[in-house]
Amino acid sequence: xxxxxxxxxxxxxxxxxxxxxxxxxxxxxxxxxxxxxxxxxxxxxxxxxxxxxxxxxxxxxxxxxxxxxxxxxxxxxxxxxxxxxxxxxxxxxxxxxxxxxxxxxxxxxxxxxxxxxxxxxxxxxxxxxxxxxxxxxxxx
Amino acid sequence: xxxxxxxxxxxxxxxxxxxxxxxxxxxxxxxxxxxxxxxxxxxxxxxxxxxxxxxxxxxxxxxxxxxxxxxxxxxxxxxxxxxxxxxxxxxxxxxxxxxxxxxxxxxxxxxxxxxxxxxxxxxxxxxxxxxxxxxxxxxx
DNA sequence: CTGCTTGCAAATTGTTTGCAACACC
DNA sequence: GGTGTTGCAAACAATTTGCAAGCAG
Numbered sequence: 443x444x445x446x447x448x449x450x451x452x453x454x455x456x457x458x459x460x461x462x463x464x465x466x467x468x469x470x471x472x473x474x475x476x477x478x479x480x481x482x483x484x485x486x487x488x489x490x491x492x493x494x495x496x497x498x499x500x501x502x503x504x505x506x507x508x509x510x511x512x513x514x515x516x517x518x519x520x521x522x523x524x525x526x527x528x529x530x531x532x533x534x535x536x537x538x539x540x541x542x543x544x545x546x547x548x549x550x551x552x553x554x555x556x557x558x559x560x561x562x563x564x565x566x567x568x569x570x571x572x573x574x575x576x577x578x579x580x581x582x
Numbered sequence: 583x584x585x586x587x588x589x590x591x592x593x594x595x596x597x598x599x600x601x602x603x604x605x606x607x608x609x610x611x612x613x614x615x616x617x618x619x620x621x622x623x624x625x626x627x628x629x630x631x632x633x634x635x636x637x638x639x640x641x642x643x644x645x646x647x648x649x650x651x652x653x654x655x656x657x658x659x660x661x662x663x664x665x666x667x668x669x670x671x672x673x674x675x676x677x678x679x680x681x682x683x684x685x686x687x688x689x690x691x692x693x694x695x696x697x698x699x700x701x702x703x704x705x706x707x708x709x710x711x712x713x714x715x716x717x718x719x720x721x722x
Numbered sequence: 723c724t725g726c727t728t729g730c731a732a733a734t735t736g737t738t739t740g741c742a743a744c745a746c747c
Numbered sequence: 748g749g750t751g752t753t754g755c756a757a758a759c760a761a762t763t764t765g766c767a768a769g770c771a772g
Contacts, residue, residue: 458745458752477736492754497737499752513653517762518736532701541699559681561672561712568708572701598727598770617761632729637762639727657737658761 536577676717
């Protein structure tokens with residue numbers, strides 16, 4: 443799948459320095475960051491970017507469907523730029539680290555119709571929880 | 583599985599009027615409420631209960647492992663008293679309704695070891711997203 | 723008396739919004 | 748000049764905390 447910046451260009455999304463930096467931060471990291479972490483990294487590259495702009499940009503990317511929000515326990519939302527590649531998440535309950543999992547086996551998790559209560563299904567989120575090796579060692 | 587109040591009594595959890603009301607609200611509803619909704623229902627039964635107490639009580643129940651938090655999109659956390667019975671969630675993206683699903687087929691969702699990055703797995707959350715019949719009809 | 727629970731109010735955290743200033747065609 | 752973007756500060760929402768007062772053993 444194409445790069446986030448490429449996809450945005452194709453969609454004629456108006457590019458600005460602030461927006462580019464946000465998109466670059468999202469595309470460049472393989473973990474899933476909170477809005478604040480994204481802002482921190484964006485500020486390193488472009489010190490005059492403001493919090494409001496970061497939030498507005500992120501919300502727009504979500505509205506465009508180019509980024510999705512994953513909420514796993516913690517207080518703050520995290521943003522996942524990896525749409526288009528179906529994947530699941532593996533969350534460390536110790537340190538909050540989130541890894542992407544690209545399932546090898548059958549992904550076709552679905553719901554039998556008698557169980558679906560008449561819902562029109564649009565997606566499934568799967569989150570594995572556990573302890574990463576580091577946290578497993580440091581635990582009492 | 584036993585009732586939440588029974589389990590709490592067995593664990594010698596100190597009972598108070600406020601705590602009982604919170605536990606009753608949790609046990610009595612089959613949907614998953616936010617802290618505010620729980621507080622509203624608790625206030626109906628016990629008007630002098632305070633928000634801080636509701637939060638403290640909920641956090642304690644979570645710490646005890648008798649209630650779990652589910653975070654699905656929306657801003658506020660929701661509390662799930664239905665621990666002990668493995669189940670999944672079906673969330674309406676229109677109105678936020680959450681239903682429990684007790685899977686008939688394969689429950690044993692697991693991770694192949696080459697994919698687990700050395701994590702010690704403790705659980706899996708599965709959330710189906712879709713539109714409930716009402717919201718599907720009212721949609722443009 | 724001692725320890726845990728409660729309630730108020732204030733603090734924190736995460737996110738959104740109103741609005742004036744700006745940049746770009 | 749009009750449309751859309753930015754940044755500040757203030758508003759908001761959800762949750763947590765400090766602390767004095769209350770209750771139970």
